[in-house]
Amino acid sequence: MSSNDFTYTAEPVAVATVTRPAEQALVPQIPSPEEILEGDPVWEATEVWVSPDGSKMSGAFRSTPGRFKWYQAFHETTYMMAGHMIVTFEDGTSISLKAGDMVHLLPHTRCEIEVVETVHDFFVVTSTDGPVAV
Template sequence: MSNLITILRDTHPLPVVDACKWEKLAGDPHTVNLNCYTSADGEKIMGTWICTPGKWYVEYTKWEYCDFQEGYCVLTPEGKDPIHLKAGDKFIIEPGFKGTWEVVETVRKYFVFA
């Protein structure tokens, strides 16, 4: 039986560098993932994402919760106005989102993919 509660202070995430699979469109962005939790089936992931400036084309197939701790970025859904996000913002991205994700100032965010 797996643990039904994971206490994050007890986790020891290993940094995963430049694991982003999205298509780079501009800049030379670099990422670090600190995954604190991954479900047994790999479908749910929680951790911290740090990224330097750059731009990607993204297509979401999973739901994501984001809590920005630092930085500034612009998400632009296809055919819609840009959404400006900064430290202190919390938001959800639904599966089916397509567009661009541009990191303007280095971002640090907590995330949950489900």
């Protein structure tokens, strides 16, 4: 799965949605071969909520160990529920994220992600340019 090929499955709501991200059923995702740099990571994801106009979405993602390229077209906030990953940005700086950490990415961020220990995260993506997709 390309990081831009996710299909909407969640129902938009007007007022509130209560979820337990760690308990969401995840759907297998197929990374493109050019995205995988090392290992054979298994990706799973799901949408949890989509705003009525499609400009905001939350969801859950899980990946087994491996190293891959990642491009995020939209603003993303991710909360790590489990695991450990190292994110290396184009300028060479790296951050290590573990359970309990939260990270904010600006739109058009390109990086490499090394999943050290299977990660399970909850994310929110937003766009000012129309509908989002992950």
